Structures are given as structure tokens and as C-alpha cells.
Amino acid sequence: ACPLGEKMLGRIGRLLKEQKGAALLIDYGPSENEIGDSFQALRAHEFTDPLANPGEADLTAHVKFPALVRQVTAMGLSCHGPTPQGRFLERLGIEARAMLLSKNATEAQKKKLRGELLRLTSAEEMGTLFKALALTHGLTAAPEGFGG
Numbered sequence: 001a002c003p004l005g006e007k008m009l010g011r012i013g014r015l016l017k018e019q020k021g022a023a024l025l026i027d028y029g030p031s032e033n034e035i036g037d038s039f040q041a042l043r044a045h046e047f048t049d050p051l052a053n054p055g056e057a058d059l060t061a062h063v064k065f066p067a068l069v070r071q072v073t074a075m076g077l078s079c080h081g082p083t084p085q086g087r088f089l090e091r092l093g094i095e096a097r098a099m100l101l102s103k104n105a106t107e108a109q110k111k112k113l114r115g116e117l118l119r120l121t122s123a124e125e126m127g128t129l130f131k132a133l134a135l136t137h138g139l140t141a142a143p144e145g146f147g148g
Contacts, residue, residue, distance in 0.1 A: 029063035080134040080146040086127025
């Protein structure tokens with residue numbers, strides 16, 4: 001449980017209802033509940049002991065998407081997702097955009113674009129670790145990027 005996160009989501013939910021708005025949340029974590037603690041530390045792009053070297057590592061924890069979905073639906077908002085980031089970006093046309101950018105690019109730029117595309121969409125990289133979750137007021141159809 002994350003009391004501060006629940007409070008923030010409550011405020012966001014109230015704003016969405018009052019303003020008849022929508023929100024897009026993108027973060028990393030499992031789509032389903034997982035057993036165990038997701039608290040972790042990264043230092044120089046490597047996992048490290050979270051209690052070793054205080055102040056020298058990035059501390060993080062996975063978002064618990066199932067808890068977010070429960071809270072949002074209990075507030076009367078529509079929830080779409082979570083959808084893996086790779087699928088979400090592909091549905092929005094990231095591959096077509098990369099091809100368009102590659103047309104006038106140098107070979108080095110094309111190679112960099114291919115690498116960045118794979119990093120964002122590949123299951124071996126960020127494509128399935130990160131998830132997209134849309135919160136909407138009164139919208140029953142899935143927003144762009146979340147449909148079939």
C-alpha cells in the first residue's frame with residue numbers, strides 16, 4: 001500500500017470527474033499482482049543493495065497497477081489498460097514515425113533510431129516492463145492506443 005500515492009490518485013480522480021478529463025499514466029510494474037517486494041536500487045545501470053551506499057543509487061519500486069485499477073473504478077472512472085508500453089506505442093504508430101524520421105537520416109542516425117525503437121518497444125527492453133494506463137471520465141470506448 002502507498003498512502004501518498006492513493007491520496008494523489010484520489011485528487012487526480014476528483015479533477016478528472018470535475019473537469020470531465022482524462023489522464024495517461026506510464027510507469028513500470030506488473031499488470032497482475034506479484035508476490036514479493038518490488039523495492040530496488042540501481043547504480044550505474046546495475047542492480048545493487050538498496051541499503052548499500054546511501055545517496056549513490058536510484059531507489060524505486062514497481063507500480064501496483066491492480067491497486068490503481070481498483071481505486072480508479074471505485075471512484076466511478078473508466079480505466080483502460082494497463083497495456084504494455086511496446087504495444088501501446090505500436091498502436092500509436094511509433095514504427096511509421098521511426099520510418100519517416102529515417103528517410104532523411106544518416107546511417108548513424110538510422111542505427112540510433114532502430115536502437116531507440118527497440119529499446120522502447122521490445123519485450124527484452126522496456127516494451128513489456130513499462131505499462132500505459134488511461135483514466136477517463138465518461139468514456140466507455142478505449143482511447144487511441146488501447147484498442148484491439
